Amino acid sequence: MNRNEQDFQAEKQLVREYFSQLIASPASELEHVQNRFIASDYLWRGFHPFHEIRCAHKVATQFWQPLKTSLSHLQRRMDVFMAGANTIEDQGGIWVVSMGHLMGLFDEPWLGIPPTGKIAMLPYCDFHRVENGKITETAVYFDIPHLMMQAGLHPFPPQTAAHLVQPGPMTHGGLMFDTQDPAEGRKTLAAIDHMVEDIKTWRGGVKEPLVDELRRSWNEDMIWWGPAGIGATYTIERYAKQHSSPFRAGMTNRTFNGHICRIAEGHFGGFFGWPNLTLTPSGGFMGMPATNTPGDMRVIDIYRRDGGKLSENWVFIDLLHFWNMQGIDILSRITGIAAGQETGAQGAVV
Template sequence: MSVFKFNSELNQQHKQLVWDYWHNAAWQNPADIQKHLLQYQNQDANWFGFSPFNQLSSPTAQVDEFWLPLYKAFSDLQRQTHIFIGGSSSGKADGSPDNRYWVAGTGLFKGLFQQDWQINHLSIPANQQPIQIRWAEFCRFEEARIVETYLMLDLIDFFEQIGHLILPPCKGVPGIYPAPISQDGVLLDNQEQAVTEASLQLIRDFLFGGLNLYDQHNLQSMGVADFFHQDVKWYGPGGIGGCLSLKAFEEDHQKPWLIAFPDRKVCDLDSLFAEGNYVASSGWTGVKAKHTGPYLGHHASGKDICFKGIDFWRSQSGKYVENWVFVDMIHLIEQMGIDLLNRLNFEGGR
């Protein structure tokens, strides 16, 4: 069995490539976007997205179906990056490393909503108002090329900003998705390897140990207080909202979540890696459960569910103090047999 050795120089090379890729002026000229993507991605690079964008099989499809409609709708769109890290993944539940290099980031797209946004067959009317859209993106590398991308935008939060509530009002605090309190989330330089390794071990203990120990009765059976600071800031997605303490996290998110999905289990993730005090994970089928209780106004469906999710964590003194969370809520509710997009009531219909 070969032993994988982390290559910090390669990781730095990948981070520089993604930083240049994300922040190039080519994004402001629609005619240049496809050429720009092909400078960094393989022709057959896979793109895994949020619902109703689920999977696109080439950079050309990414441009035509996702990027061009987005940039046409928000003609002055700017990407703000709050967290930026790279590393090699260890996302398998059995502890075996998958030895794949990733770069990930999250933040806000900001722009003026000037033209209707075409999302597949759904046309969202522009409101001529400034908008901020939560984003998270993960890029996997082989031979200095991006071969796979996972990307999430928080559509529920976006719809709330333009006045369309397609889920009940969230129990948490709506509309909060800040940069790290420590203002140190963009890791352009190498980080101390010992800190990185400790961060990776902590998250593995939390996900595959603590969370998977839930006895379906008592929240304390997971030992979350051993991992989350009592004043943890949990920045949840649209439909759930933010929780600004461990108590609020348990009451406003974890309790209703586990009533609905009591057998929830963290399985193999698409990526899980650390750099410094930060950790990132993506999983399109990495968390599974049966829907056996009410959730956000929807009765138990009895159906098997998988969660498209992305997380970033920041730890301090061995506990998590901030957690940025994406869940594809449209995909989640769709698996219960309900199309949330049908609840949108635009002039002219869907």
């Protein structure tokens, strides 16, 4: 059987057990969990301010222990779970993907963000490469500005789309713990590949109405679940107006750097890069000033296919890293505001 069409049940089970023990174990035992599941040559990629960590023990002490201390009674609430063979040939590997929210009681500060004592939900998506019964690579992307906004902070000027706790798939079919029909995964991958390739008409400067371009890849009732600072938007017309058009107008010198992993299973698929894009802010996007400085966007996209086109898209962008490359340290400024330092207009970083 072609490895692209196997069921990946062993890899899925390994990652599910890893998740279970991460949640169940106290902070003092997380390093033992890492020893059981993580390879010695581990590579972990996370959003700013974590970046790359090449040590399982440091991941436990620098990320998981502080997070579990801050978000007490932590739960992993998954909306999508899938696996597959990487279609990026020069990267390869079998990868397991999950997406949803890490939820807990926000009882202690995290990264300088003040606790609320209330439920907090940190949107996340992670990709895990599994080889010889161990996890060798992880990319875990998490929306820190979303957590800031739950704590009453305002890291960005008012966004163009809606800010909300994002739900899972409309079909509730994203948790693919069992074997899926390989033919459905191939259809999903084809839809994603078509969309990625078609965006090159924008990068190549071809002029046409944006909504016409989008309709080649998306169903009319598409939903784009964007990160905090940009927001969520619904239907092709509103997506074009509330995100895609401002994004294209506010970014120049766009370079596509490729993906590290791209997989699909059933009606779902996705990819991540490190970074996916390099762009130069020309002013206006997210209400931020022009910098004329190239910046990298690390992005995870997760998609749901309906028929031959895409219907839902969950997007994770390391906006803190991108704006930090522009000389705007949003994390430091906004946590300084929380600590009583001087604020900009309406408490937003300017």
